[in-house]
Amino acid sequence: MTLITGAAAGIGAATATLFAEQGATLALCDREASFADGDGPFRRVLDVRDSVAVQSFVGAVVEQFGRIDVAVNNAGGTFASALLDVSPKGEAALIAENFTQVTQLVRETVPHMPSGGSIINVTSIEAHRAAPGFAIYGAMKAGQENLTKSLALELAPMGIRVNALAPDVLLTEGTAYLSGDRIGTGLPYQPSPMPPLGHWGTSADAAGGILFLASDLARFVTGITLHVDGGNLAAGGWHRSDIERT
Ligand SMILES: NC(=O)c1ccc[n+]([C@@H]2O[C@H](COP(=O)([O-])OP(=O)(O)OC[C@H]3O[C@@H](n4cnc5c(N)ncnc54)[C@H](O)[C@@H]3O)[C@@H](O)[C@H]2O)c1
Numbered sequence: 001m002t003l004i005t006g007a008a009a010g011i012g013a014a015t016a017t018l019f020a021e022q023g024a025t026l027a028l029c030d031r032e033a034s035f036a037d038g039d040g041p042f043r044r045v046l047d048v049r050d051s052v053a054v055q056s057f058v059g060a061v062v063e064q065f066g067r068i069d070v071a072v073n074n075a076g077g078t079f080a081s082a083l084l085d086v087s088p089k090g091e092a093a094l095i096a097e098n099f100t101q102v103t104q105l106v107r108e109t110v111p112h113m114p115s116g117g118s119i120i121n122v123t124s125i126e127a128h129r130a131a132p133g134f135a136i137y138g139a140m141k142a143g144q145e146n147l148t149k150s151l152a153l154e155l156a157p158m159g160i161r162v163n164a165l166a167p168d169v170l171l172t173e174g175t176a177y178l179s180g181d182r183i184g185t186g187l188p189y190q191p192s193p194m195p196p197l198g199h200w201g202t203s204a205d206a207a208g209g210i211l212f213l214a215s216d217l218a219r220f221v222t223g224i225t226l227h228v229d230g231g232n233l234a235a236g237g238w239h240r241s242d243i244e245r246t
Pocket residue numbers: 005006007008009010011012029030031032046047048049074075076077078097122123124125166167168169170171172173174175203
């Protein structure tokens with residue numbers, strides 16, 4: 001069975017849909033109150049920064065299904081602000097949102113994960129480059145990437161694989177603003193123009209990568225980052241001059 005955090009929208013929702021199409025049993029959570037409504041897979045409304053709620057969620061999942069084969073740490077996010085304008089409270093929230101909750105979920109789930117299990121941490125291209133206006137988010141995603149490698153080695157003797165998937169510019173509810181002309185960080189920087197592939201990505205593009213990493217097709221793959229970014233990381237400072245950023 002597969003546990004996915006942040007499953008009400010964007011990459012988490014697309015991943016849940018794709019896994020369900022493949023016949024996976026799902027346990028989902030999200031902090032959106034409306035997520036509780038309706039039929040469908042096992043689901044709970046909770047904020048992954050709430051350690052007590054996470055503990056009780058994993059407990060309920062294990063009680064219902066007896067094991068967790070795949071854990072997708074997808075919930076995360078940020079707000080745009082220069083570091084000097086981020087309050088200590090805002091910083092603590094970003095660290096909890098993009099790092100601490102991942103280590104907690106790993107600690108809670110691994111004892112219930114059999115050999116052959118797989119953990120996928122959804123990180124970001126910002127883990128691999130400067131992130132002006134998103135400095136703490138970028139630092140925490142970079143931390144998640146290093147954590148992914150260390151965990152891959154720590155859990156390899158148990159037959160559990162750990163990988164990261166680093167998206168960039170997949171148009172979701174959370175990133176719709178990035179496709180506009182400017183983003184409001186208050187800093188004189190803007191993200192890369194249109195990726196080399198010439199179009200924005202979608203949540204389904206990330207979901208496909210997550211399915212691959214979770215599946216037996218990736219049974220010899222651990223400790224890596226799969227970049228789902230239309231070529232943006234490879235491009236570095238280069239961008240296509242024959243296409244508009246729209
Ligand atoms: N979309 C992209 O281009 C992109 C780029 C880089 C990284 N990411 C990463 O991908 C992941 C998903 O992003 P997305 O674009 O699908 O975002 P999104 O905002 O469209 O969806 C995120 C979902 O997670 C939920 N969520 C957020 N914080 C939560 C919390 N603390 N507890 C419980 N639920 C929470 C939200 O309610 C929402 O339903 C995030 O970790 C994000 O940092 C996305």
